[in-house]
Amino acid sequence: MILYNEQQVIQLISEDAWMMRIMQDAKTLQLPDWWVCAGFVRSKIWDTLHGYTERTPLPDVDVIYFDPDHLDEQTEKVLEQQLHELNPHVPWSVKNEARMHVVNHITPYTSSTDAISKFPETATALGLTLDDQDQLILTAPCGINDVLNMVLTPTPFFLETEERIKIFEQRMNKKNWKQIWPSIKVRTSLTLDH
Template structure:
């Protein structure tokens, strides 16, 4: 995990974080006392740059990261443009974007500071992830449309089949 964080840091992106499953799955694996890390489909590296919102830049950063770590499935996204794709109000920062992820247990990010110390951001707190609870963020609990997106993700991700001690909260059922 440290090598992945160091590779991400080497890009010197503004307001960058590695988030979501990279953090959440490690915590759940540890709490489930797994001997091996659960494979994750991608490494979500986000950043916030209002100057250059061209999606092509994200692909260039992914390619650069692949030259550093060939077997890592990088996914790089500039949150300054992702609100358009997600049909949401504009985000003010990467942390603002993380706070609007669908689940509180996924609304986490880590990065390295200037001295390579790990920094954790958890705009929705860490209680849900460490208590093995899956709940929607306040943002996703606000509207029927977002609740439907949250519920569809819960079904699609099927996290309970991997981490059987999870408590999954459903809205409106």
């Protein structure tokens, strides 16, 4: 299967009962500016583009939100527990992006989408949420061309410093995604490795 645009990605995910259950579970928390993001979205796209009939296991399902009024990390643990009670077979991870700049030693994010734009790879800088009518909304602050073309490249934020480029490269070595999805290409600022 080939995916050409955002509408096809949304359609693909809307037809996946497991993913939509996760979206509904996350929505029950009624969090401000919430998204299910990163590998949850990217892996579905790459599994589809590789023609896989079985889902690649996810190490975690990232739920993020933006709430500057409640920055206690313990709140995130309570929310993870609530999701675990709803759906215990999912490796939930919940993070309030209003405090994650402290963990990442950078200037504060302005929203969840701003935080997503500063994820390491453009192909992972993706998030999904549900509107009031339970329609999927996709945010892709770095665009969707890289994920659809199976290219791993640093986000503009990660291209700003040598230190961040090194972090990106270390992630690529550690994640070993090319073993899982052989068609992907890894690109740093100036090189493209096949």
